[in-house]
Amino acid sequence: MGCVACFQSYKFQNELKRKSFSCHDFLSELEQYKQNYMNEVLALVPVNLCGCMAGTLDSGFIDWTNSFMSDMKIDLQLIEGVFDQLMSVFKTERIDANAAKDDFKAIIKQYEVDLLVAPQVMCNSIWYRGRPLGSYNPQDIKELFHIPFSKRGFASCLRFNKQNEPTLYFGSSILAVEKELSTTLVDLNIGAFAPIYSIYYNKKIFDFRNILFETIQKSLPAIFSDGMKISYSDKHMSINSQSIKTDLARSIIYEVCTFPVDPNGNGAKEEYTLPNILSDILRDLKFIGIQFPSTKSYIDLVDEHEFSRHNINVVIFVEDNKMSDIDIDRLNSFRTYAVNGSETYSYTLKDIEDMMDVLRTKFIASSKGRALNDEKIQTANIKLHLEYMKHSKINGVDYYDSITGKTELEFISKLLIDFDAVV
């Protein structure tokens, strides 16, 4: 028994998808997931009977979620239809890749999925990449950038890139990098990349997440608990009774494209077929990348703030202009940091917070004004990240006392020292 808030959560959907793992081929898994999804919709109960959000049960919130729940139950045919459309694209891809792309494009147009553009101000933080230890120079940031074009044969098919297609995958925290690479810092070299806001502010990054969950579990409780009333039928609010079909369809596209890989599956990485086509279409639509919440389990992390963005993956596409072995323009769009041997990993969270305080005073006093926007926005976003994570624990240890957290602080200190030099 669950309510709409539980049902839409990343955790619940992830587990629901994993329940179909025994089917062994992706199409059967998807069919099973569709059936499970619809059965769960039919069994949904009002939030006040669920118990998951006991602290936030304003009567307006109950009304809103009840209306939303009944619409979901009425829209069962739409839900089935979106699943079937996506399964049809998957089947078509096996015989005609171009036709599959056209079919997926039509779905994107139908539900205006291309409107999901991430707010650049939010993206502008510090991103990390990890590379397994090996016989290369970890102090050379190029070694931590994308696979060189001359070695594209080493680029395996991942969720948002095809085989032989070098692509940049970042994590929004070092923990996210460890999770994605299914290993720990002991086996990794790390590079940090801080996107330069003045280069990225007018670029499109696709914002791939379950907006239904984010609205119901994060935004609405905050709005209602502040005594504000909003109506489910108010079409000026997103989500509402008129946008529900589009919002539902988008959330299903999101769930299907972030289907976890079945470790006992047939090894064909069929889970990546649909997101691969999607990223192809997004490139055509002039998106430069995609951000999406990790599909990995973060069960060992507790007490992070519910708004924390520690588990975000960012994919940035690179262009082979045949002039260089790596995308130099893309590399130059970041402030980059590799290790240089000076690291002590001894910064505490307090040290970094103090550095930020000093920096903030200098920002305010500086006569450079708008010329420091890049640095100001990035500092504010990193500060938010630290605040959201400061009470979290990983395997029982405070995150910023763990080697993962300490490494993050070390790279943040490098960025702040650079900011201090230009302010």
Ligand SMILES: [Zn+2]
């Ligand atoms: Zn619930």
